[in-house]
Amino acid sequence: MKRRFISVIFVILSITIGFTQEIPKNKYGLSVVNDFGLYQTQIKKDSAKALVDLQKFIPGIFIDVRYATENNFAKTKFYESQKVFLRAPAAAALKKIQKELSQQNISLKIYDAYRPYSVTEKMWEFVHDDRYAADPKSGSRHNRACAVDVTLVDLKTKKEFAMPTPYDNFTVKAHHSYSNLPRKILANRKLLKTIMTKFGFETITS
Known part of the structure; x- marks a missing residue:
């Protein structure tokens, strides 16, 4: 079903998402x-809520947004664009990770980052299992x-590191x-997890 090259979603710990009461509530x-x-009103109140275009903010980072294609678990195009965004603090942390990895001739590759709520609702129609898809509730x-879905790429060969699953x-x-x-795959997974957690991200279990 869901094919995730590293099958890890990293979540920045330092961000508090605080919405004001003026934002309408859904069902x-x-x-x-x-x-x-x-959205513009919100970022005027708190610039940390601004969405940052990662390709512009982190030049050279690899992007492969599967949900902008039919090459994903649902064989459905969920996004209209390959653009990827994160909140400003998370984007800044990711940029530091990319800089450190580049010293080892390694780059991050991003599969997914900001996801509109409407897409979460659509995905739940395909996967009714909150271990692997978010419950819209x-x-x-x-x-x-x-949150960001990532893997590692060898800058010399341009090939992705072998990970536990697609x-x-x-x-x-x-x-x-x-x-x-x-052992090599375990080492690759550990390398990615170690550098992500070093800069404030954590993993989910699945």
């Missing part, structure tokens, strides 16, 4: 900003632009606790 009682004017860190994988092999893997 689940969640505050959802779905209007550009309202609670939303996700992707909806709040502070991107969008909904099996136990995608879990961080799964260890029945070749």
Whole structure:
């Protein structure tokens, strides 16, 4: 089902998402900003809520937004663009990671970052399992632009590092606790996890 090359979603810890009461609530009682004017009002109040275009902010970073194609678990195009965005603090942390990795001739590759709430609703229609997809009743860190799906790329060969599963994988092999893997793959997973957590990100279990 869901094929995720690293099958890790990293979540920045330092961001507090604080919505004001003026944001309308949906049927689940969640505050959802779905209007550009309202978004502009929010970032005027708190610049940390601004969405940063990662390709412009981190030159040279690799992008492969599968949800902008049909090459994903649902065989459905969810996005109209390959652009990827994160909240400003998360984007700044990711830029530091990319800089440190570049010293080892390694780059990040981004599969997904900010995800509109409407896409979360559509994905839930395909995957009714909150281990691998966000339940619209609670939303996700992707909806709040502070989560990113990533892997590593060798800058010399332009090839992705071997990881436990392909991107969008909904099996136990995608879990961080799964260890029945070749040593090289375990080392690659550890390398990615170590540098992400160093700069304030954490992993989810699946």
